[in-house]
Amino acid sequence: MSWGSLRLRLVAGGVVAILVALTIAGAGLTLLFERHVTRTVGDELDVYVKQLVAGVDADAQGKLVVGRPPADPRFADPLSGLYWQVSDDGGQMLHSRSLWDTVLDLPRDEPSPGELHRHIIEGPANARLLVSERRVLLTVGDRRAPVRVAVAADLAHVAAAASHFARDLALALGLLGLVLAAATSIQVGLGLRPLDALRRGVADVRSGQRKHLPVDVPAEVKPLVEEVNSLIDAQEGEIERSRSRAGDLAHGLKTPLAALAADVALLRQRGEQDIAKAIEAVADAMSRHVDRELARARARGTARQRGGLSTPLRPLVESLMLTLTRTPAAQRLEFKTCITGEPSVPLDRTDLAEVLGNLLENAVRHAKSQVRIGAAATVNPAITVEDDGPGIAAAERACVLERGARLDERGEGAGLGLAIVQDVLSAYGWQLVLADSDLGGLKAVIAPEGSHDRMAASG
Structure with missing residues (x-):
């Protein structure tokens, strides 16, 4: 299909729309997945914060202690990506072993006691951390001291999960895109089917099989x-x-x-x-x-009204032969009929009689001793009229087919002329071709247009 094809344009437009839609959907789903995973990590951090809050206290000297730190082993693995930190406004600070010799640089924030806040900060090795923190008030001696409890997780794990999800999603969306593209092609084919029916209807009108286009079509057409x-x-x-x-x-x-x-x-x-x-x-x-x-x-x-026209060839040829044999010019000739089976020709009988009659008259006028007419028992058979006369040179054949030209300017018979034969045949979508006969003279072939190969083979 060329770019001028309406089907190609519609399918290409549909495929482009599918690609754009799937790309946007993929990006949106990946973003939603990342947000979901981040929210899940945040909920997990909130649980750790509650565990720390339950275990944080101050001893008799006023020092912060964590009685029951979270049991996750990653808190004990240096730079594991999961950290906790407890600090007060007096400069005391406790943190997990995973922080090693670093601290969480928490933003200035004053959450209400018991309120959870979340932040994204830069942590060890410039990693992006999601922090969940809570502010509690501890009784130290005769005063109440605010304490910040924070738990952080490295968002690199979230990014990795989102990347894996995006790859899997791309494969799934690719398969979905192929299915949608195939469905688009089928849909376009179904949508254009009325136009194809319209094309066939126009062809039927042109060939004479019907007078009008069918009206049982969609409302748009x-x-x-x-x-x-x-x-x-x-x-x-x-x-x-x-x-x-x-x-x-x-x-x-x-x-x-x-x-x-x-x-x-x-x-x-x-x-x-x-x-x-x-x-x-x-x-x-x-x-x-x-x-x-x-x-x-x-x-x-x-x-134009030739739908259903069919003229049996053999009876017509026998009738023309019987008429010609009565003429003085034909009495000296031998007529041979080489018609296989009982072929029929999709031309009006009168028009076919005039065409064959003219060709036979020309053959009789030029033949020395023999005229032969042949056809095969096929659909739309090629019909040949041959003689053993002098024939016509290949360079002169185009001239005798010109308007007003005659095969023999010295002869008295006019007939229709070969140009008129071409006009009659052209009205039916047929053609006249002149070639050399194996009898030694001229072979005139009438056949449907576009059948050059078959005529060449018969020659």
Whole structure:
């Protein structure tokens, strides 16, 4: 698919939206996880603070003592990341062995007695510590002394847990992204299916299998279908009017041409051979143009309604052969029919008869002793008309297919002309190709457009 593909654009847009959404979701979930873990660590520190508060006291000399320190072994491991510290306003300080020779630099704070406060400070080895502290009042002698009890934990463990969580989450979100991308592709395919049905409908209209697009479509596409159907109706009417005008013009010229033919006969009777010949040549050229326009108008009108057209080939060929064998030029020739099976051709019988009749007339006019027509029992078979005449040089074949050209300018028969044959075939999506025949003369091949390889193989 190219970038001009609507499907590619929709899928790409969906994938980008999924990536952005999953990235934001991943960052948000990681942040929430880190906050959750930090809150859990804080709750654990609060428990340690309560244990310390329960064990802190002052002896008879007024010195601070901790009767029952927390039992977690990390408090005894130097720089383990878990620390506690007890201090008063007189400069006394007790701390866990894990602090070693450092102290917690607590911020200036005056929490109410019994109130827990949390801080993030810088601890040993520049580590970020989460601190939970509480202020208690101890009775020392005859006075009440404030004591700060603090427990801290290294947040590096929280960062590590968040990092591991982010990696696991990235894998999960990646798999989710693939599933969502596949779902997006399927959704886009389902959403564009009406457009594909619309494309097939247009192809059916173009091929003549239906006159209008199907109206059983989603509401979003229905206005377009209605407009296209209206356009088809308008074009159909215009084409019908054009066909009528062409037919009227062509038929209107028939009477003057017949009058010219009568005048030519009178001129010949009077001995005006040169003038008669010149007028006859002009009338013949005009007659061929009239025949061409009539054939084109009829073929285009029939081709637009060709859905279901099917003409059995063998009976038509036998009928044309029977007619040709009665002509003086064909009595000296041998006709061979090489048609396999009973193929049918998706052309109107009259149009196919005019095409084959014209090609057979040309073959009869140039053949020395033999004319052959062949076809295979396939769908839309290629039909060949061959003779053993002089043929046409490859460089001259394009010229004889030009408008108004004839295979033999010296001959008297006009027929439709090869250019008219092309017009009729083109209306049905077929084509005429000239090639060399193994009989020694010319081979004319009519086949559906785009079947060059098959025609080359048959040659």
